[in-house]
Amino acid sequence: MKNLVKKLFTKEDLAAIAAAISEAEKTTAGEIRVSIRQKRRWRERKLSIEEMARREFHDLGMTKTKDHTGILIFLLMIERKFFILADEGIHTKVEETTWTKIAEEMSSHFSKKNFHQGLIHGVQAVGRVLSRFFPRKANDTNELPNDVHVQ
Numbered sequence: 001m002k003n004l005v006k007k008l009f010t011k012e013d014l015a016a017i018a019a020a021i022s023e024a025e026k027t028t029a030g031e032i033r034v035s036i037r038q039k040r041r042w043r044e045r046k047l048s049i050e051e052m053a054r055r056e057f058h059d060l061g062m063t064k065t066k067d068h069t070g071i072l073i074f075l076l077m078i079e080r081k082f083f084i085l086a087d088e089g090i091h092t093k094v095e096e097t098t099w100t101k102i103a104e105e106m107s108s109h110f111s112k113k114n115f116h117q118g119l120i121h122g123v124q125a126v127g128r129v130l131s132r133f134f135p136r137k138a139n140d141t142n143e144l145p146n147d148v149h150v151q
Contacts, residue, residue: 005036009115009150013115013116014148021033021034024123025146026136027131028131028135029069030090031070031071033149034119034123034149035060035072035151036149037052037076039078040076050083052076053085056149057072060072062087065143070143082103083103094133098129102122102125
């Protein structure tokens, strides 16, 4: 089995996605992470993509943000699935349909095999939503890394 992550994302692509995260977070108190996984682990074989995203959210320390304003874009490459997961602080203000719309836009890019641009679009769209509901505060700190988590 070829490594789809290395095949579909160059180091430059991953750096561009990380830069998009940094740029998006300049206008929001929210924290955006992107995690790309090649395939499931054996113990995850019966989990849904949402359950996997929830575990990844927790494993990346995203539940520990001050205002619970973390959001994860999680990709499972071999199965061609992804999920956008927002923390509880975001759910109080943003409807789930918002993430569904962004996911549909990302899927449009992915269907054309334009994965890194789809992720950049998703990060930018999430950033716009977060900046509207959770504008950056004067004392805001970057609580989570902006790099793309790849496994």
